[in-house]
Amino acid sequence: MGRTVRRQPAAHAGGGLGAAGPGVCPDRPCAAASTAAQGALAALRRAGADGAAFFALSSRPRHTPIDYVSPCGRWWLRAEPAPGHGVVSIRDAELLILIASKLIHKQPQGSAVPEVVDLNPRQLLQARGLTGSGREYALLRASLERLQGTRYTTNIRPDGGFGAEQTFALIEEVTFANSRGHLELRLSDWFRTAVGERHVLQLCEAYLDIPGNYERWLYRVVRKHVGEQPYFQMSVSTLWEKSGKGSPLPRFKHELRKVVQTNDLPDYGVWWLLREGQEPLVTMGPREGARRKRPRTEMPDAALGEWK
Numbered sequence: 001m002g003r004t005v006r007r008q009p010a011a012h013a014g015g016g017l018g019a020a021g022p023g024v025c026p027d028r029p030c031a032a033a034s035t036a037a038q039g040a041l042a043a044l045r046r047a048g049a050d051g052a053a054f055f056a057l058s059s060r061p062r063h064t065p066i067d068y069v070s071p072c073g074r075w076w077l078r079a080e081p082a083p084g085h086g087v088v089s090i091r092d093a094e095l096l097i098l099i100a101s102k103l104i105h106k107q108p109q110g111s112a113v114p115e116v117v118d119l120n121p122r123q124l125l126q127a128r129g130l131t132g133s134g135r136e137y138a139l140l141r142a143s144l145e146r147l148q149g150t151r152y153t154t155n156i157r158p159d160g161g162f163g164a165e166q167t168f169a170l171i172e173e174v175t176f177a178n179s180r181g182h183l184e185l186r187l188s189d190w191f192r193t194a195v196g197e198r199h200v201l202q203l204c205e206a207y208l209d210i211p212g213n214y215e216r217w218l219y220r221v222v223r224k225h226v227g228e229q230p231y232f233q234m235s236v237s238t239l240w241e242k243s244g245k246g247s248p249l250p251r252f253k254h255e256l257r258k259v260v261q262t263n264d265l266p267d268y269g270v271w272w273l274l275r276e277g278q279e280p281l282v283t284m285g286p287r288e289g290a291r292r293k294r295p296r297t298e299m300p301d302a303a304l305g306e307w308k
Contacts, residue, residue, distance in 0.1 A: 053244030054079065054152070055093050057213045061086030061146070066244040075155065075162050079244075082149020085142060088170065090213045092143040096170060097203065098127050099185070100195050113196040119183045128208065144185075147171040158194035166190065206266040214255045215265060217243060222268045222284040231285035233273070239282060256282065 054077070056062035063086050066079040081087045103113055121140060122132045130136045153167045173186035194200060201223060210216045221242060225232045240252045247255070259265075260272045260282065273281040 053077070053242055054088070055090045055217075055244070056087040056246055057090055057217055057243055058246050059089075059091075059213060062089070062244075062246055063087075066246075068241065068244065071238065071241075077152060077154040077156060080151040080153070082146050085145045085149055088146045088150045089143075090216050092146050094128055094208065095124065095140075095143055095147065096191070097207075098124060099187075100200055103195050104198070104200070107196065109196075109198055111196065113187070113192040115192065116184060116186050119185065120181060121183045122181070124183075141176070144171065144174045144183075148174050152190075158190055159197065159199050204266050210266070212259070214259050215262075218256070218259055218270065219265045219268065222265065222270065226268065226284055226286060229285070231283055233281045233283045236280050236282065 053066050053068040056066065061081075063081050065081065066077070066087055068077045070076070079087050099117065099119070102119075103117070107113055121137065125132045125136050125140060148169055148171045151167060151169055153165065155162045155165050157163050168188045168190045170188055170191050171185050172188050175184040175186075177183065201220070203220075203223065207216065207219060210219060218239075221234075221239065222232075225234070236253055236256065237249070239256065240249050243252060245252075257272060260270050263270055267287055268284055269287050270282055270284045273283050275281065
């Protein structure tokens, strides 16, 4: 007999949190790469329409809710943490990426996505570059507890539009077999719709090799917003809002500057644009076909990134 972990009931978070932001720019396809998930990596694309904060960035569990309201006020989201486990993290989201990639590989577009999926825990760990030690199995269980226990209340539809308020977990039920070779997940209708209708963002395989949480998060923001454009700009405070504000703004700014200084995201370059008397902008664009001339800044800054 397997052990079923049932989701904890959560208090219903009321609406009125506000709403959303500008539309999403068209996506520029990354090169599809064969992965252990048997397909190109796929993440939720229009979740939040303009990149709402679905996931926590901290390496430690976040036990405070995420509240997000997009700049234009149409889209909003609240994420209530799983009791004792915290909010789904950017690392936990790797499991969603691998599950979505596997389903997209197997299911023709427009076909019904199964409500229950059977997975091999060892293969999930290996796809993330792990060996399958006892500690890693424990971390996998903790990730699944957060994915099952975090309750989202939002007006964001899977296609990125906005509509009636919904409350759901991305994974509704988790069943562990007594052996380590079997895992059964019951997926939420919201997640299944996003996958079945291909409301997902195609990621390059190198995403799983990005070392830091801020780097992974910023790559997803850049991937979503740049699209076919030569560049895209966003203020630091707007990026902070999109991150879920898990740390104070000065700390977030410090971490973001380090990512820009390293400037090692797959396929994209980022740099810091200082503006006298105004908050800085982060400028981002594709490495290939990007403008070769760096935009002029109004003052020197050692953290400026370079497009290659």
